[in-house]
Amino acid sequence: MAPHDLDQTIALLTRTPAALDALLRDLPDAWTRAREGDDTWTAFDIVGHLIHGEQTDWIPRARIILQSGETQTFDSFDRQARESEPASMGRLLDAFARARSESLRELRAMHLQPVDLERRGHHPALGVVTMSELLATWAVHDLTHLHQISRVMAHQYRQAVGPWSAYLGVLHCAGHGMP
């Protein structure tokens, strides 16, 4: 396991929009509008949620840490909220790419130094967190939703694969009650 590395984090954050675009754009609705069960998310919902994170979570919280440290508790991030307009996958993917690009522009403009990565903030549920942890979480949040998208889509063929389901790990991932 690696310590947090800002360049490594940015390298991943930069690639996620294009990876989702290549996977999901113009993919049939049978993949992208399907879910695992009641009150679970489609791939469409998940891209909307990623946009919401760009708007309300990552950079806004990094700003709070830089400006106020632990004295200002973050706003709660509604982990169920998501952007779903405009209502085509192509337009959602475009919106995510634009929002992520803008977030990364602002992150780079912060010129974070090692001492900044150690700065502390106050999370409403988790308590004291650091800038470094926030940025590492941003990257792993992308990966957790890529993991979720692959699981939600695979679920659609759970019966169709027949006996091969025994060999397909993604069909044995219970979702852990979280993305």
Next chain:
Amino acid sequence: MAPHDLDQTIALLTRTPAALDALLRDLPDAWTRAREGDDTWTAFDIVGHLIHGEQTDWIPRARIILQSGETQTFDSFDRQARESEPASMGRLLDAFARARSESLRELRAMHLQPVDLERRGHHPALGVVTMSELLATWAVHDLTHLHQISRVMAHQYRQAVGPWSAYLGVLHCAGHGMP
């Protein structure tokens, strides 16, 4: 859950190489050459395994079903084997894209009809399987490895995210002893 649909399957199979390319090309080795533990795979290994599947599993087995039905048991697919030369991620991604493109060209040339999708083959461990199940498995196999790649990469920041690990489902996926 959907029944198997050949066009839906092809739509996904077509997109996987570009999605992995967008995610992994020129990504730092700290992401792509890292693993979850001893005897587990890196993202690099996984792309090599996908190439191996194109060469020895999917289309070769579809050919056997069309030509011999249940009378010829499939060769065993070594699920641990993988192509790892040429040894750069960029070249592996190129090789996967070429191999997948060739596989899809051959799949389309089979002009499979509904009756062909019902044809049976004989799997060395699973017994009787159908063409439809084979093709659905090919698609879910892509998704299971996308799921695995996201999990392996997320693992690298397991400590770095600090208390946020509680909210990140991918860090709670045990891997199920399989990809």
